[in-house]
Amino acid sequence: MAAALLKLLPPEVGDQGTQRCRLGPATFSSVGARLGSPLRITVPGGCCLCSAWPRNDLADGYLQLDLKCKTPGFSASKLEGLTLSTSHVKLLACQRLRKVTVKVVLKNLTVKKSTPQATLQEIVKELLRNVYVSLHYVVTAVPIPGNPVVCVEILAIDPLTEEAGLIAPKTNISIKEVVSLEWYRHLSKDTAKISVAGMDDLGSSLKEMIVLPFHFPKTFKKLGLSIPRGVLLVGPPGVGKTLLVKAVAREVGAYVLCISGPAIYGSRPGEGEENLRRIFEQGRELSCEGPTILFIDEIDSLCPKRGSSNNIPENRIVAQLLTLMDGIGSENEMVIMAATNRPDALDPALRRHGRFDREVVIGTPTLKQRRSILQLITSNMPISTDVDLINLAEMTTGYVGADLTALCREAAMQAVLHSSLDSVHVLINMADFHEAFKKIQPSSFRSSVGLTDFKPVTWEQIGGLDDVKLKLKQSIEWPLKFPQAFVRMGLSQPKGILLYGPAGCAKTTLVKAVATSCHCSFLCVSGADLFSPYVGDSEKILSQVFRQARAHTPAIVFLDEIDSILGSRSACKTGHGVPEKVLSVLLNELDGVGLKVTERRGNETQLEGECQEQNEKERQLEFQEVLNKGVMIVAATNRPDVLDNALLRPGRLDKLIYIPPPDQKGRLSILKICTEKIPIDSDVSLEYLAVQTKLFSGADIENLCKEAALLALQENGLEATNVKHEHFVKSLKTVKPSLTLTNLDYYEKLFNSQEVSSYIRRIW
């Protein structure tokens, strides 16, 4: 008898709103109830309070419930076809309540406004009379025509009891809150927190803005402050603008009303404006009840510049939005938030105080932000101990939040693919992340101009030029890798480096090696990318390249054959050609007054201020973050004389590195590298060849080796297995050096430096 099964049936029509539950006599006695005594029935998904009554036909094994008083979120649909046991039914002791505090939910806002407090009190008292209640239960009101009350939530009872409390006629009922049904539904929705990482300060300031006026309206009124009501979030796609708004709204319990462009525009003229007005009206109504956020995503599509678009309907919508934003009375708390990634496309009238008071720039995440984002994403992923998030954050320059999420997802996919067994214990290790890293590219790079795919080159693959390599490492790699030393010595990062020297002497290859050796974004710009038939387009592209590079710092921008891209203002008389304009853009980008506001990144924490509590690792990260803000230019040319003087001054291309033709030792190492894949006979003396190839550039030497190999094929037929010394000697006769003495002299005269002449002397 301990757990007899009870089949749940739908309640009888006559029992609706009576709080009765019908039991069979056997259940009645096993529970020990009397007529009308309170019972708590627990079903999966909630509980309800009922008064016990016998079934009219006195049949056992059935249970009928009237859900007048139940836990919030418990609906009748969950009861269908359920079978319970008697252990789910519990008899409660009953206690008459002295006082209850309730929250009343009304049908809608208009009813809320029109119903006076006294009437409401009377209605609620009438509704709750002789009802068993418990703390935090919801009493559903009977559907009487003209009854404004939908349900009543019990917030507090006195005396506080776990058992059932009966509301007697003498019970004092106090109404603490009155809300509309819509708001109540919003509040009782699933309130799982959305977490965002790396934007704590932004989030808290937004939260403050939404919550403060709502909690302290009197203070604001007294101070005569108009409440800031508009926030414009600016940032590249994928940094989490929308997510931030959602997270903040969820945290403060604000109602988010979304406006999207396509939903606003209608087919009829004037429909768009009407829709806008309706949504604002809705927001205004909702804001009477609690903090409300009106969120306009992709506002640039809704509010383009009025002057430039000769599109009258759009202009009207912009005008309507402007007037609506002005028209919000300060007595309500609606906050308007908008997000865009093209702030320049917005109508300027929108971006003034009183409309969008605050503009929050969310840039591409910096190193620290990336680390915290990765920490957040991986916090509920099974990660093996070898995963170094800091290292990962260093690798992922230019990745935004969305990219990092994609990266982690891809890594997880890799881990799943690797583990052949369908096991629950899949661990994601660093190798998976590396694999994913190859596949996931930062999204902002997808439309980039200068993004290049190149074969990685190591320093060892370049023969000779040891001191040039050292210099390059000093000026590019060191600041990236050892920022503390640079700060200690009071050094700043060089802005730009010019590599010059005769053609074919591995300038481009050196840059490739630089890009391979340090993990940083690498943008390569050539004349073909820049020049276009449209006026002003070249300049725009170049500045876009720099903008992208700044978003992905640390970054290297490589301008190959810079002499062809830029002209010299002094040499050219007119000074109005495209090259001159491009030059002026470049000069500005290198050493301009400052950055655009929209390109701000990270939070401006002081380097000294916060260092005390941080540990060594944190501090190192901070150093790197501060130092790696710059974009480095590497330019290569073989005609440095035509470059503009302004470009060559310190602060712009402040380091000029001469890439000399290889000397004898260098030639030997180049020969060694070039003949690595060519099967050479033992009689070949590379030393002899190195002596013989005076004035040969690296490219010439490579050509020489190829010629010799071809010659061997020619002479010995296709079955040739090795290249003999005579082949080299023969091809030496045909292959002529591309460098000339006058050529080298010219470089010597150019900067008249000790270096160059010493190189020339060494070659001879």
Place this chain on the structure above:
Amino acid sequence: MSESPAILVLHQALQKSFQAIHQQQGVWQQALTDCKPLLSSLSNLAEQMQACQKVTFAHTPLRDFPDLEEQLKYKQRCAAEGLLEELGGKVADLQKVRDAVSGYVGTVFQLYEQHADVLGFEASVQRTAPHPSLADMLEWLHDIERYYRHEYLESKLLLLQIRYENLPDMQTLPRSWERILEHDSRSMVPDTLLKVSFLGTL
């Protein structure tokens, strides 16, 4: 049929309360029917008020009478207030009935609570051919009390919704009242009283 003293006590109490309810039902019905003419006059008044609002007195021969419009409106308002006051009185009657019934029901339940342990569950659900069980009768009492409370609340809410600003709604008052009177459950109380008429013969 041997009956325990507890059952007898309860039966007596039930008999008393049902008798009282019988009387109260008469009062209740009376009050409801009394409201009907009042409401129809109110709706007529509303119609007049609306007509008065529509017409522009300056365009009619009545323009020679100064302040006619204001005076007319004042009179109408006074009449309406008087009617509302009377209606308020009727609603108060309804409330009295409701409270009285609640009182009777409460007493019976208290009595049941006192005797419940002696009585036992079996006895309270026992039915015989002429007698319904104690549980049934208590349930009926509950239903009756609930009926009065709902009806009272509904009529009260209807009267609370009367606004001078909303004259068209005011004109439909008699129809709304009819709806209350012709509720499905309106025959509930007389039916129940018929069912328990055996008590008089005990």
